[in-house]
């Protein structure tokens with residue numbers, strides 16, 4: 001069985017979708033330590049470790065590894081963001097090295113390439129739809145602004161071990177050559193091998209070459225290819241009810257801002273959360289819920305704090321954390337009001353929502369967009385779409401919320 005540790009919850013659903021797409025029965029959990037039970041080909045544990053202090057991220061990830069081992073996992077994957085969201089302190093490097101150490105693994109093949117999401121790695125550089133990472137909106141990310149596209153330069157300050165690349169010339173030479181390159185890296189004491197990959201065929205070669213690897217790392221791309229090589233017992237799907245949808249957006253990624261604008265252009269109601277100095281999360285959430293209560297009770301509606309880099313200039317320090325708390329409290333209030341369908345935009349935002357809802361496990365359903373599945377928290381009766389900031393078509397909010405009204 002495959003065990004995946006994901007550094008945020010939208011990333012976890014992205015992986016769960018990739019594995020389900022390959023026919024693997026996939027369980028999704030959101031607690032590092034809670035035992036996971038149930039028949040599965042893969043278990044994905046979604047954490048909220050991307051932007052916390054590295055030591056905490058390491059401790060939580062190693063705890064999740066123990067949980068996955070106890071559940072019967074025999075090979076492991078560390079899922080980080082396809083835009084390599086991290087800083088010089090981590091957490092991609094420290095977590096990879098801690099997991100490797102815990103598993104007795106000396107060399108880890110790693111790649112953020114996710115061609116289905118437009119992420120490719122060429123000559124050790126990361127591209128988003130063909131544009132070098134640091135020239136994209138990721139340069140303005142509120143938590144992990146990315147100012148470089150060279151993955152060796154990005155990873156090296158985060159790690160103790162040596163970092164090298166697996167160039168596309170070797171990937172294209174086929175499985176035997178890649179296998180030999182990995183073995184050579186192992187002999188040379190290299191810890192991190194960053195693989196080039198621009199399409200599914202490249203990932204398939206890397207996955208086959210890494211067939212015996214106990215630990216690999218990257219985005220949903222490589223693990224999807226690894227999953228495609230496993231025996232699959234057939235996915236389970238859970239269908240959300242046709243009911244009004246609440247959209248909660250905290251992502252400030254460009255695509256989310258476009259989706260918000262498109263939803264508003266469709267004349268759907270929306271409420272913007274803007275914190276004034278001294279206001280608490282509870283007050284802001286209460287105001288948002290009062291607004292929600294005033295909407296017609298069949299209407300899908302959106303509550304959002306997302307804003308452009310220019311708008312965020314005037315924000316209070318620590319605004320991000322405040323807005324995450326607001327999102328969580330709003331979700332809890334909506335669930336208490338019987339709302340069964342929620343779309344949450346943003347990984348950190350989604351983590352806060354799951355925490356407030358008390359969601360610890362979920363069943364993976366159909367994809368609302370590529371890499372964005374519906375998930376069903378059966379314990380709390382809520383169906384959720386946890387959307388990575390940059391994922392989904394521009395009209396995704398309207399598509400998820402519209403046409404589903406009773």
Ligand SMILES: Nc1ncnc2c1ncn2[C@@H]1O[C@H](COP(=O)(O)OP(=O)(O)OP(=O)(O)O)[C@@H](O)[C@H]1O
Nearest residue numbers: 250251252253305320323324346347348349388389
């Ligand atoms: N108006 C705002 N000003 C400052 N920060 C904000 C504002 N609105 C939201 N935020 C914060 O920005 C961060 C957005 O991160 P989040 O992970 O939710 O989105 P994302 O990075 O776009 O998504 P993903 O990680 O899935 O790509 C959160 O901490 C959120 O609370």
Ligand SMILES: O=C(O)[C@@H](O)C(=O)CO
Nearest residue numbers: 011014081082219347388
């Ligand atoms: O890899 C990605 O881009 C996403 O799964 C993600 O992690 C967003 O938070």
